[in-house]
Amino acid sequence: MSITRNELLGKKVYNPDATLVGEVSDIGFSVGASQPTVIIKGADGSTMELPWDSVSSAKDIVLLKENVDSSKFRRAAASAAAPQVQAQTQTMGPPTPGQKKFCTGCGKQLRWIEQYKRWYCDSEKRYV
Ligand SMILES: [Zn+2]
Structure with a gap:
């Protein structure tokens, strides 16, 4: 059985019990490894990496040999994504009531x- 990377990308990945894990977002190769890894993107945007060995068959869908606990990596993704969102609202976002920001x-x-969604420095007459 031979399948190309392009054929795999975007294919739905299922557990043996027919629950959806996610879809193939990429194929990874690491130096020294005997087999590639399948990089799977979950429905919530989280990713996980499985050795090619865990794939039972790949045709219209990708079927895994063993059930993958997708809730396990869903939690990991949520905690990894949180600081990024927080940083974004601190620098770019509109102020929350009572929030003060200094130049x-x-x-x-x-x-x-509000019109330009930017912070303005009155003393320097510029947006920061
Ligand atoms: Zn200033």
């Missing part, structure tokens, strides 16, 4: 300009 250049308090 990194002059230290004066910044003003949120």
